[in-house]
Amino acid sequence: MSKDKGKGSEKDIGSHKLFDKRVKQLKMSDDSLIGLYRTMCTVRHFEYMADKLYAAGKVHGTMHLSAGQEAVAAGISLAVQPDDYLINHHRGHGHFIAKGADINLMMAEFLGKDAGYNHGRGGSMHIADFQSNNLGANGIVGGGIPQAVGVGLALKMQKRKEICVCIFGDGAANEGVFHEAMNMVALWKLPVLYICENNKYGMSMDVDRAVAKLPIAQRADAYGIPWACVDGNDVVEVYDAMKTAVEHIRSGKGPYFVEAITYRYFGHSKSDRNLYRPKEEIEDWKQNRDPIMRFTKHLLQSEIIDEGQAQEINAQAEQVIIKAVEFAEASPEPDVSTLMEYVYA
């Protein structure tokens, strides 16, 4: 993986030759490619539905939507095993869906219902599924980064083959614990894959004004951790990098760091009026670099699916989300008599 990727995403748009070459090199089956497409469509529908539900007053509080970033979530999920651990950030819906979370339970949690993953105690920012080694999202920026040290340490102590995938944003990379944790995972050669999902803005602060030296991933050099910086809107490139990283980690060589450059379409959260970035920039990413649009184009050109199948998969994904909303809306609210539960185990 070359280290100057990420900036050159434009040149790769439509470079179908490169797509074909990569797919062949990586021995990706049609099924796995279609799977990626399905995952990305599902995430996109979840996020737009979430926005719709909020506008309709069915969700309160805040939420952080990942529309535009689907290729990162999908690319990671294909490179790891289902029992690998996941520590996630606040913009986490996509990663949970890609990890195979039950979308009904996610949606129920999103609506604060008792049937939700967290019995309505967590909401969008804290969805977790401990049965599938999904250790949850975090409302504190960077909060999960040092916890991955402990998960990696336990995996090593217990002599297990799983790894810990820890995802965070460009903003989190400026928290102090980022450096503490990088040092410790490297020192102890822990099986941790750190993924910086750089969507270019930490709330309103653009990464050029927040990070002294880019790419963020080069900071890994300071700790002797191998790294790559990739076009996060190219799902195959993401998969390629993650596959390399996972192989490195699983062979016992210690941690790996991947930065994926991507872009979010919605604002940071619900209070965001997008005053800090030009409309043209958002439109440019949507029209010219959209990860689903790019991937669909390649799939059609390689005749892995045809137009009709693409539409069908997309429609099926939408149905999954609609059904999840029906499930969530039909679920009861938590009973107030249970308010004091779950404080202590």
Add this chain to the structure above:
Amino acid sequence: MPEITYLEAIRQALWQEMKRDERVFLLGEDIGRYGGAFGLTHGMLDEFGEERVLETPISEATIVATAIGAALLGMRPVAELMFMDFVLLSLDQLANQAAKMHFMFGGRATVPMVVRMPGGSGSGAASQHSQSLESVLMQFPGLIVINPSTPYDAKGLMLSAIRNPNPVCFVEHKVLYKMKGEVPEGDYTIPIGVAEIKRPGRDITVVANNVMVMKALNVAEKLSKEGIEVEVVDPRTMLPLDTETILQSVARTGRLLVVHEACQTGGWAGEVIASVVGSPIFDYIDAPVRRLGGKDIPIPYNRILEKAAVPQEADIEQEIRASVEGRI
């Protein structure tokens, strides 16, 4: 029964539990070759090896976070923060993360971990190495805050803490490390969340924690000779606080004094007093309830000033006399 120090009692608990349960491991700064800043983990590296006595870089937030991550995977980490003051460096991980995980994740995650932290003044370590921050930690439901006052309690509570499925802050007191007391060699536990009446008495209830228990007991012994019988209640666990035992005691004595080294403003004495005066026990109170906390200042370096900053036996005696004699 053998007499050992408070420090040795804690070490014995760690040692025995590591022998009994291979999931238990220690992590912290200088706990290996150095044996811990106070020598508490002396000899443990040789006995248990580097994998279970894990020396860390100076990264308090990540020390606590590492304990969290390992606990989520079924380990039983015991982390050491060299001084309680340093818990403030790791407070996000303790308060926003560990304390809330079981709740936030709908009861589906447990975080069985212990964070040891020596607090308190009396060692001439000045403002950043002498604080008593238990009242701060009491603001985070989901945490358990333990504060032993004797070697016997220290061992029994440590064994309970490690076996508890919740994140536990185990607050030790530096001045107590050398205190000797009878400690059974074998395995025993002391229940978490249960106060103990350290000395029964009919005239006044004194609620005190850690080093203040010893001071209150000394004063009680002295006043007993004059016929003033002081009941000393040691909460042992600060969170969850056993207000029931305190209420029953005050109902018997009719008088209350709460003593702690933590700064008076916002200190837990206010919590104890509020729970007493706001309960039906109020009818039994014969004198204004009193509190004696640390002065609202950072702990000074100078020995004389340091002593004056926190309650001493003479102060406790004066407060008890004022209460019993009906002075305001």
